[in-house]
Amino acid sequence: MGMTSKLMVGNWKMHGSLAANASLLPDILSGMGGVTCRAAVCVSAVYLAQAQSLLTGSALAWGAQDVSAHESGAYTGEVSAAMLHDFAVRYAIVGHSERRQYHGETDAVVASKAQRALAAGITPIVCVGESQAEREAGQTESVVKRQLAAVIHANGHCISEIVVAYEPVWAIGTGLTASPEQAQAVHAVLRAQLQAATAHADRVSILYGGSMNADNAASLLAQPDVDGGLIGGASLKAPDFLSMLKAASR
């Protein structure tokens, strides 16, 4: 079981605009009275300056959705951890399934990204998760363990500083959610793997992601090893996101 307060992170993916963000972020902030969980939004890199200016000093942290595996240099289009640090980001998602699937990110690349983030003082949110076919083939445990193992091996004792997000690929954006029992079973596997790697595994927040919404958040968050959520679609609507922050604050 994780020992800190719950952590709820919105992953805006490739959504938002200066105008939309300028109303969504204040709408979220104005409803955060009574929220005691940790909360953040991961926005497109082009909106980090806006997030920093609207959220500095508030209870809502901000983060990036990716970070380069390289430190600096001739990598056109990439954003380095040092650049993210310039905008005071607290978190960077690494290894989201959409990046693994559409951008060919391997376990080794994801491990390097986590390393770059940690070296810059940014908490990587390391995403793991099986596809539908892998679940049906009984490979769920072996897939998530392989994905996390790469990050553990590259990051040694720093591993207690990461956040892990279990996101079954079949549940992302589909409206299909892992049942609380399915989520807990995988989270327990991940916790045990972290325990074998660090004496501080209880400090690592293990988030669930995949069609989490205002209706199912409370039952998922009630599981002993579900320490929070990584929320896509429902994080773009202030009332939904706020109701999930409240569910995580109980």
Ligand code: 13P
């Ligand atoms: P949805 O909440 O839209 O299913 O997205 C989950 C996700 O991928 C968060 O990173």
